[in-house]
Amino acid sequence: MKILVCITHVPDTVSKITFSDNNTRLNPAGIQFIIGPYDDYALARAVEIKEANGAQVTVLNVGKADTEPTIRKALAIGADDAVRIDVEPQDAFQVARLIADYVKANPFDLVLMGRESIDYNGGLVHGLVGELLGWPSVSPVMKLDLNGTTATMAKEVEGGKEYVELTLPFVAGCQEPIAEWKIPNMRGIMSARTKPLQVLADTGAALSSEVTSFDLPPAKSAVKIIPSDAAEQLINLLHTEAKVI
Amino acid sequence: MKTLVFVEFEAGKVKKSALEAICFGRQIAAGPVAVVAAAPAGTDFAPLGAYGVDQVLHIADPGFDMPEAQPLATALAQAASQLGADAILLPKTSLTDATAPRLAAKLGAAVASNVMAIVDATPGNFTVKRSVFTGKAFAQTRLAGGKVVLTIKKNSIDVAEGNASAVSVETFAPSIPASDHAVKRISVEKATGQVLLPDAEIVVSGGRGMKGPENWGLIQDLADALGAATGCSKPVSDMDWRPHHEHVGQTGIKVSPNLYIAVGISGAIQHVAGINSSKVIVAINKDPEAPIFKVADYGIVGDAFEVLPKLTAAVKNLN
Known part of the structure; x- marks a missing residue:
């Protein structure tokens, strides 16, 4: 059984986001980069499946050389080998075409990734990869159990969950609580240094969109504090001033 | 551009998020908006006319009451080609998040999710404003090519009526290949009687x-x-x-x-x-x-x- 886990290299959730180059690029100064939190759930589940059933787990990132520490962390968590496609990711179609081309050349039984990246928040790559490969895709998956080649999954729907069944191969976009995040141990960190990390050149995947500029939300005005012994005044303000109730 | 909006109904009433997507649709092209709706037989579509909708492709097949992403993507692609639509808008939900990319790949369309505003609707320079970095920032994103698929972030526009139009309704029976039914529903657990x-x-x-x-x-x-x-x-x-x-x-x-x-x-x-x-x-x-x-x-x-x-x-x- 071969599992491919696609990971993003994104700013830590606590990062303060600013932009440079006339608001066209993320300013990386002072930002800690991490494995995308949703991708981290996908990776943790893949490693659990490997530990329970045996599997080869390959991690894939579309990114330039600066993402390699993030890839090594995924190897430390338990992936067996890694592939970096040496392209700056700019567009969901571009990333999906690169992943789909890789999977066509290197067969896998299961492709996992996060439901969305936390930088572009596109949430599109799993569906695009599924369609490009002619495979089913399911997202957001909260539970994934494999029995032979049959998977039972729970996916989140508005106000609840839906349980579905399908057979391999397929693509799944993952989210909590599919698995607990894994923290690499010292043995994992040491072995990650020597695990294979293959770098592949750009195959020339076309962009179908480009960000022309970023901007930040306007600063919030100061909070209006209502004394707690006159809490009911809040309701009047929400009715007459904010007009939201 | 010709605009097509995916519209969902709840308890016989069109969802507010669908009306928001229709209002976005009116910003893309001056002409009236077409919708494809999965709704029970007998649903009254006439009220949509007030929002500038002139045409409804009605999927009455109960299998589309709560569709999976693959058959829905196929149905919307067929609807788009039947109508010659080149801008397809979907209110953002967990279903449409999974559907929009497959639809875009089928149509060879550019796709943008989490759309908050249409900045420029000129084909070739089609630009939207998206929410990115989990709401910490916005991105103006230009979409290449002649066709676009957009998912619309909820509460991004005030719903307003448009040029009223008579609504023609046509039953639409998409042709769904067996391979689209690979994902089989076993059961659904949903909170009931609550505001979602x-x-x-x-x-x-x-x-x-x-x-x-x-x-x-x-x-x-x-x-x-x-x-x-x-x-x-x-x-x-x-x-x-x-x-x-x-x-x-x-x-x-x-x-x-x-x-x-x-x-x-x-x-x-x-x-x-x-x-x-x-x-x-x-x-x-x-x-x-x-x-x-x-x-x-x-x-x-x-x-x-x-x-x-x-x-x-x-x-x-x-x-």
Whole structure:
């Protein structure tokens, strides 16, 4: 059984986001980069499946050389080998075409990734990869159990969950609580240094969109504090001033 | 451009998120908007005319009552080609998140999700404003080519009527290949009789400050009085005080209601990422230094157990 886990290299959730180059690029100064939190759930589940059933787990990132520490962390968590496609990711179609081309050349039984990246928040790559490969895709998956080649999954729907069944191969976009995040141990960190990390050149995947500029939300005005012994005044303000109730 | 909008109905009424997508559709092309609707037989589509809809492709097949992404993508691609539509808009839901990319790949269209505004609808320079970095920033994104698929972020536009049009309704029976039914539904667990969090205009959310699941009655009472949905912070969902589908935040549900009331929630940046597109935020917390007050419009520094019953009573008085 071969599992491919696609990971993003994104700013830590606590990062303060600013932009440079006339608001066209993320300013990386002072930002800690991490494995995308949703991708981290996908990776943790893949490693659990490997530990329970045996599997080869390959991690894939579309990114330039600066993402390699993030890839090594995924190897430390338990992936067996890694592939970096040496392209700056700019567009969901571009990333999906690169992943789909890789999977066509290197067969896998299961492709996992996060439901969305936390930088572009596109949430599109799993569906695009599924369609490009002619495979089913399911997202957001909260539970994934494999029995032979049959998977039972729970996916989140508005106000609840839906349980579905399908057979391999397929693509799944993952989210909590599919698995607990894994923290690499010292043995994992040491072995990650020597695990294979293959770098592949750009195959020339076309962009179908480009960000022309970023901007930040306007600063919030100061909070209006209502004394707690006159809490009911809040309701009047929400009715007459904010007009939201 | 010719615009097609995917419209969902609930209890015989068109969903507000669908009307929002129709209003976006009117910004893309001057002409009337067509919709494809999965709705029970006998649904009345005439009211859509007031919003500038002139044509409805009606999927009455009960199999589309709660479709999976693959058959829906196939159906929408067929509808788009039947109508010659080149801009396809879907209100953003967990279903359309999974459907839009497959639809775009079928049509060879550019795709953008989480769209908050149409900046330029000129084909070739088609540009949208998207929410990115989990609500911490916005991106103007230009889409290449002649066709676009967009998912529309909820509450990004005020619903307004357009040039009224007569509505022609045509039954639409998409041809779905067996391979689209690879994902088989076994069962659905859905909260019933409640306002659903992603659809809610008002959300009342509780955090660790509520001290335990047994105190959620106070949150529920205020939510009931306001007709609101209830939410919670990540620790509350992690401790199983509340179900995961109520978890609001960076890795949970992102909400954009008119009013968000955070009770006993400190306002960690991961929580704020899920609420920062709310129109008005109210914070109730006994710690005046809690970061939630930095993003709130109104605040009460006080004990939730004393404040909540007062608020519930005041809402009931208002009504």
